[in-house]
Amino acid sequence: MKKASVLIVDDDQDLLTAVRILLKPKVKQVIVERNPENLLHILSRNEIDIVLLDMNFKSAINTGNEGLFWLGKIKGQYPHIQVVMITAYGAVDLAVRSLKQGASDFIVKPWQNEHLLQTLEGIFEESKASGKPKVANLPTRDESELVGRSAIMEDLQYKMDKVAPTEANILILGENGTGKDLIAQALHKRSLRAKKSYVKVDVGALTETLFESELFGYKKGAFTDAREDRQGRFEAAHSGTLFLDEIGNIHLQQQAKLLSVLQNRQVVPLGSYQGIPIDIRLLSATNVPLKALADESRFRKDLIYRINTVEIQVPPLRERGEDIVLLANHFLRFYNQKYHKHIEGLEREALNKLRSYHFPGNVRELQYSMERAVIMSEQQSIRDVDILFSPIEKEAANDTGLATAAVTNQSLEEMERKAIQSAIERFNGNISKAARELGLTRAALYRRMEKYDI
Structure with a gap:
């Protein structure tokens, strides 16, 4: 990099100063500029190898994504110049688009200096060696991880490929049943920590008393039943990935304790005063929309920024129409093997029934329906009568598969309560069977039973 000339364009003076100090001893020339309007003039008067370009400026260009505008200008006049986009956690989708535009x-800021230097060095060396612009190397996908060929899923996969090898904390957003758990597993498998431990915690199911002991561990004698030292989930995930599921459901007091650990990068087990350093990559997930999560009466904003360096939105199944048949056949193959069946496929009427349904329970509901169909079918193929939808979800759809009735939150909760009661009575109190019938985990069913005082 000693022969490289770098231009940094950002309207944050503190950032420009910091990057200039970092790069000055590493490269031949560093030029900084706050106003992107001067960018092309600078390029015309200097031999620049790499431009570090911010995505957003307080400028007169009213595009909403000025970085893409100036990227187009650079590539239009100077296609040989390498451009690295600078983005905040909320604009990663724009940054991914920028890769497709050259x-x-x-x-992602804030970044680690070593990562920035490695990125610039790799781009400079490869461009000089080949004489061609560098194309970012993406990790190899395991196509069995996620099933889907729709455009929205391809965009999701592309974004995952980019962020997975980084150390960025990722918040996975999406409705229940969309596959946030699978997304987290896929991110770990594609990360640089793939060979290390992957630890999942359903923090939404932890009581206040269990929260600290499960996450941070405890020492023998810390409380009545603490008969031996126990390692917490943070410590178990050291050097690997920690996935906190349902993080939107934890209380403010628990959030404060979690924030302290993430800031200090150490845990203090119950019954101890000695901190234990932790090195984890944090993934979190919630079905709570980010706008609702940003309500400080519900969730601390400083914690949101800690867990949400990059945000991944998992689309509901109704927005992935072309993936429904693909997923149905995937589940058919899976349950054929699991239940030693030899069902050859789905009849046209069955496929039409799936396509016309809006799946309020998302992929989980489709999986439930296909498992039941495979179990109950006595034919060589799945018929439309074999496919039944979740009793919790089906009331939300009309005959065309579109939820058109104006149903209040109270009536939806009443429908869910009745469906749960009916399932429990039908299986004579067997929670495992009732949960399976409803398409829920045992833990999720217990939470709903507690919610409705069943």
Whole structure:
């Protein structure tokens, strides 16, 4: 990099100063500029190898994504110049679009200096060696991880490929049943920590008393039943990935304790005063929309920024129409093997029934329906009569598969309560069977039973 000339364009003076100090001893020339309007003039008067370009400026260009505008200007006049986009956690979707429009890579701020230097060095060396713009190397996908060929899923996969190898904390958002757990597993498998431990915790199911002992561990004698030292989930995930599911459901007091651990990068087990350093990559998930999560009476904003360096939105199944048949056949193959069946496929009427349904329970509901169909079918193929939808969800759809009735939250909760009561009575109190019938986990069913005082 000693022969490289770098231009940094950002309207944050503190960032420009910091990057200039970092790069000055590493490269031949560093030029900084706050106003993107001067960008092309600078390029015309200097031999620039790499431009570090911010995605957003307080400028007169009213595009909403100025970075893409200036990227197009650079590539239009100077196609040989490598451009690395600078983005905040909320604009990663724009940064991914920039890669398709000619950017060499992007970095998310705040970044680690070593990562920035490695990124710039790799881009410079490869461009000089080949004489061609560098195309970002993406990790190899395991196509069995996620099933889907729709455009929205391809965009999701592309974004995952970019962020997975980084150390960025990721918040996975999406409705119940969309596959947030699978997304987390896929991110770990594609990360640089893939060979290390992957630890999942359903924090939404932890009581206040269990929260600290499960996450942070405890020492023998810390409380009545603490008969031996126990390692917490943070410590178990050291050097690997920790996935906190249902993080939107934890209380403010628990949030404060979690924030302290993430800030200090150490845990203090119950009954101890000695902190234990932790090195984890944090993934979190919630079905709570980000706008609702940003309500400080519900969730701390400082914690949101800690867990949400990059945000991944998992689409509901109703927005992935072309994936429904693909997923149905995937589940058919899976349950054929599991239950030693030899069902050859789905009849046209069965496929039409699936396509016309809006799946309020998302992929989980489709999986439930296909498992039941495979179990109950006595034919060589799945018929439309074999496919039944979840009793919790089906009331939300009319005959065309579109939820058109104006149903209040109270009536939806009443429908859910009745469906749960009916399932429990039908299986004579067997929670495992009732949960399976409803398409829920045992833990999720217990939470709903507690919610409705069943």
